Amino acid sequence: MLDPRLLRTRLAEVAAHLARRGLVLDTGRIESLETERKGLQMQVQALQGERNARSKAIGQAKASGADIVPLLAEVSDLGDRLKAAEARLDEIRQTADAIGLSLPNLPHASVPDGRDERDNREERRWGEPPSFAFQPRDHVELGSLNGWMDFDLAAKLAGSRFVVLSGPLAGLHRALIQFMLDTHTREHGYTEVYVPYLVNADSLYGTGQLPKFEQELFKVPGERDLYLIPTAEVPVTNLLRDRILAAGELPRKWVAHTPCFRSEAGSYGKDTRGMIRQHQFEKVELVQAVRPEDAFQALEDLTGHAETILQRLGLAYRVVTLCAGDLGFAACKTYDLEVWLPGQETYREISSCSSFGDFQARRLQARWRNPDTGKPELLHTLNGSGLAVGRTLVAVLENYQDSDGRVIVPEVLRPYVGWQDVLA
RNA sequence: GGAGAGGUGGCUGAGCGGUCGAAAGCGGCGGUCUUGAAAACCGUUGAGGAGCAAUCCUCCGGGGGUUCGAAUCCCUCCCUCUCCGCCA
Numbered sequence: 001m002l003d004p005r006l007l008r009t010r011l012a013e014v015a016a017h018l019a020r021r022g023l024v025l026d027t028g029r030i031e032s033l034e035t036e037r038k039g040l041q042m043q044v045q046a047l048q049g050e051r052n053a054r055s056k057a058i059g060q061a062k063a064s065g066a067d068i069v070p071l072l073a074e075v076s077d078l079g080d081r082l083k084a085a086e087a088r089l090d091e092i093r094q095t096a097d098a099i100g101l102s103l104p105n106l107p108h109a110s111v112p113d114g115r116d117e118r119d120n121r122e123e124r125r126w127g128e129p130p131s132f133a134f135q136p137r138d139h140v141e142l143g144s145l146n147g148w149m150d151f152d153l154a155a156k157l158a159g160s161r162f163v164v165l166s167g168p169l170a171g172l173h174r175a176l177i178q179f180m181l182d183t184h185t186r187e188h189g190y191t192e193v194y195v196p197y198l199v200n201a202d203s204l205y206g207t208g209q210l211p212k213f214e215q216e217l218f219k220v221p222g223e224r225d226l227y228l229i230p231t232a233e234v235p236v237t238n239l240l241r242d243r244i245l246a247a248g249e250l251p252r253k254w255v256a257h258t259p260c261f262r263s264e265a266g267s268y269g270k271d272t273r274g275m276i277r278q279h280q281f282e283k284v285e286l287v288q289a290v291r292p293e294d295a296f297q298a299l300e301d302l303t304g305h306a307e308t309i310l311q312r313l314g315l316a317y318r319v320v321t322l323c324a325g326d327l328g329f330a331a332c333k334t335y336d337l338e339v340w341l342p343g344q345e346t347y348r349e350i351s352s353c354s355s356f357g358d359f360q361a362r363r364l365q366a367r368w369r370n371p372d373t374g375k376p377e378l379l380h381t382l383n384g385s386g387l388a389v390g391r392t393l394v395a396v397l398e399n400y401q402d403s404d405g406r407v408i409v410p411e412v413l414r415p416y417v418g419w420q421d422v423l424a
Numbered sequence: 425g426g427a428g429a430g431g432u433g434g435c436u437g438a439g440c441g442g443u444c445g446a447a448a449g450c451g452g453c454g455g456u457c458u459u460g461a462a463a464a465c466c467g468u469u470g471a472g473g474a475g476c477a478a479u480c481c482u483c484c485g486g487g488g489g490u491u492c493g494a495a496u497c498c499c500u501c502c503c504u505c506u507c508c509g510c511c512a
Contacts (some may be wrong), residue, residue: 041474045481052481055493059442068492075492224502244434244471246452369434374453376434376471 114323127316138343353384
């Protein structure tokens, strides 16, 4: 959520920033709502004040034994007037809140202009895409050739966009998770957390998935109405909800491995082959909560932590800054890491590292006590994949294949798979 | 699934329908004392909003109701805890 004060006092500026996302703000409507709100609120507060004063007087009169009947007559219609004014104010508030919740975050000044992924800015490349003396297979071929990956079987169990992994590949998948968690906890200072995979609506409002993106979630119907998490970002960031942290507790750095569930409602026909876009996938997620002044550096650090995994695995990748038009709803700045996939002969997203400013913190009421002011102030939150496990598995298969369709195990993973050098 | 208890400020925890944004303790901050620290003592300390300001308004799990007036009474929903049953 944007700072409501910004919307009131610097509406034109906000509109200009949002225009970079390709969003046209109806400033006239917002201004007239605001004018109406202000008038009504002052009216309501005046009536409330009058009610309080008169009620207090009645209490005092009663205590001193005076006759309160005439006093009661004076306030006879006050309640009704107040109730009517409150109802109108409530209506305006709801409309204004709905608009507020629907507005995305403002892009950071360092974010390039642009409409979609074609306008993203490449920052750097790491590693060389491997060259093969043969026609490299994609992960689907490699998986089925070895009998490790079965989409038909998964379709029987659950439908499209699921997979069954078996044997050494299932083991490698697990090894990747372990390797990522170990690296982030031992070397990058993150605390591992295990969290619920089902969350309530409040949590999804907090991180910005609701109310706008309900169609991308799997809802579990029942008396409780829970949702399967689309990313660990939701439960982990919500650890901060309605809390005031002491300055000494910052920065908080959490890492969590969870499955992620996405309906992929808007992507029919996109990436239908293989494991790239699934309804269920594993991800190791990095989440940080920092002081506002540290957020910019924290994004660089967090992105670096994700990059470390790719580097240790020896996978070529590039880093791109998302342009304003491609930015996610809650983010003010995002770096995507894209790994080289020989099967597609292209770089594909494997991690997305974002800074949210105080956008999520405001919805979450996630605060810290600033020792300089003594006041609770909003935190800044960040998160990034470190990494998407399914896509990392794809990358390892395709980059480490030989001409016979065998797969070499990257060295850093060997301790996790019984020291095999070839997957078998 | 059955029975019961409870949700109050950063935390613990009091609170007859009226002067209660709320006792007390802890914690925090400031001070006295001390070479310094601890202890002790004194003072101070909830959050959000409107307004240039004086000041005013809202908030005691959420929502609704009764009342001139609700933390306190009623309804409803949510959550937590304890015991019994079942169970990975």
